[in-house]
Amino acid sequence: MKAAILGTGSWASAFGRHLTHKWERVVLWGIEADQVNSINQTGTNPQFLGDTRLPPNLRATLDLDDCLKNADILFVVVPSQAVRSVIQKVAASTVFPDGAPVINMAKGFEVSSLKRISEVIEEELTAAGKSDQHSVGVLLGPSHAEEVALEQPTAVVLSGRTKTDWAHWQSWIAGPFFRVYTNDDIAGVEIASGFKNIIALAVGMADGLGAGDNTRGTLMTRGMLELSRLGKALGGRPETFFGLAGIGDMITTCISKHSRNRNFGEELTRGGRSPQEILDNAVQVVEGVHMAKAALKLSDKLGVELPITKQVHDVLFSEKPPRQAMRELMERELRPELD
Numbered sequence: 001m002k003a004a005i006l007g008t009g010s011w012a013s014a015f016g017r018h019l020t021h022k023w024e025r026v027v028l029w030g031i032e033a034d035q036v037n038s039i040n041q042t043g044t045n046p047q048f049l050g051d052t053r054l055p056p057n058l059r060a061t062l063d064l065d066d067c068l069k070n071a072d073i074l075f076v077v078v079p080s081q082a083v084r085s086v087i088q089k090v091a092a093s094t095v096f097p098d099g100a101p102v103i104n105m106a107k108g109f110e111v112s113s114l115k116r117i118s119e120v121i122e123e124e125l126t127a128a129g130k131s132d133q134h135s136v137g138v139l140l141g142p143s144h145a146e147e148v149a150l151e152q153p154t155a156v157v158l159s160g161r162t163k164t165d166w167a168h169w170q171s172w173i174a175g176p177f178f179r180v181y182t183n184d185d186i187a188g189v190e191i192a193s194g195f196k197n198i199i200a201l202a203v204g205m206a207d208g209l210g211a212g213d214n215t216r217g218t219l220m221t222r223g224m225l226e227l228s229r230l231g232k233a234l235g236g237r238p239e240t241f242f243g244l245a246g247i248g249d250m251i252t253t254c255i256s257k258h259s260r261n262r263n264f265g266e267e268l269t270r271g272g273r274s275p276q277e278i279l280d281n282a283v284q285v286v287e288g289v290h291m292a293k294a295a296l297k298l299s300d301k302l303g304v305e306l307p308i309t310k311q312v313h314d315v316l317f318s319e320k321p322p323r324q325a326m327r328e329l330m331e332r333e334l335r336p337e338l339d
């Protein structure tokens with residue numbers, strides 16, 4: 001069995017390492033020669049995973065067809081805004097076997113189209129006349145690459161439409177340290193995973209301003225209500241927001257030292273550098289920044305109120321100081337908790 005993975009970053013490498021326990025061959029495709037060479041020559045990916053060893057049945061390639069040929073399944077682990085262009089290349093490949101499912105693991109929405117990433121993938125497969133040949137799913141949840149690489153117990157959600165036997169793939173993806181649940185609410189799973197990074201940015205800002213646990217708990221809870229309102233308007237099921245891709249990923253992202261979104265929020269409060277300058281120097285993708293843009297557009301389009309998201313957006317794109325954003329959230333009109 002061969003698993004193909006698009007991406008050679010933190011999550012692609014850590015997840016690929018996990019799969020090597022079960023799959024004979026795991027092949028990562030990347031666009032950066034230094035990452036590909038390092039994985040193949042030293043069995044490490046130091047830029048993203050320090051000195052964690054990657055087993056010999058995992059290799060990387062710059063040649064997309066080399067990655068796709070004879071693959072039984074394809075995992076998409078590049079930043080959300082890069083997925084469309086990458087899937088266009090996959091759809092054009094003549095060697096990608098019919099029947100192989102395509103599983104998205106990027107967290108986010110496409111900002112330009114306001115579509116979920118699985119929708120973007122389906123759209124590109126349809127445009128290439130290949131939508132009948134590949135089921136599209138997602139694998140998302142609280143799963144920091146750094147901890148999966150250390151084989152710390154982790155649980156995620158596999159979701160897709162029912163035409164595929166996802167339970168079959170569930171057992172092929174699960175392992176002793178990596179528990180996989182199924183959930184057929186693909187919209188809810190993607191919306192929850194995509195937008196929780198905005199709340200992580202808010203929690204990071206609060207941390208940077210010296211706020212305490214009351215503030216963190218409040219932002220996470222009110223943030224989750226915000227996300228579930230948006231999720232419902234976009235066709236997700238409210239209960240999914242209480243699952244791994246929802247509250248699970250929200251807690252993990254908002255409290256973790258590994259969370260680049262939380263850390264980015266904290267960095268914004270230090271002053272001296274604009275959000276764009278901090279972003280330009282980030283080694284890893286900070287999905288929450290794109291998502292604040294997408295969520296605000298959706299909020300306007302659907303008439304869903306997203307107060308925390310709006311403040312995060314204004315800090316990122318309208319030069320609003322984080323302290324003022326926090327004060328404006330606290331000074332909003334008083335209201336019932338559930339409305």
Ligand SMILES: NC(=O)c1ccc[n+]([C@@H]2O[C@H](COP(=O)([O-])OP(=O)(O)OC[C@H]3O[C@@H](n4cnc5c(N)ncnc54)[C@H](O)[C@@H]3O)[C@@H](O)[C@H]2O)c1
Pocket residue numbers: 007008009010011012030031032035048077078079080082085086105106107108143144145146283284285287
């Ligand atoms: N790191 C994690 O713990 C984690 C966990 C779950 C989900 N995710 C999600 O996985 C996705 C990837 O995150 P990551 O942490 O691996 O990011 P990363 O920044 O560590 O790596 C990104 C990878 O994508 C490649 N890439 C960037 N632009 C590309 C393009 N246009 N075409 C092809 N390849 C391109 C880079 O070369 C790099 O290999 C994100 O959506 C993230 O939210 C990450």
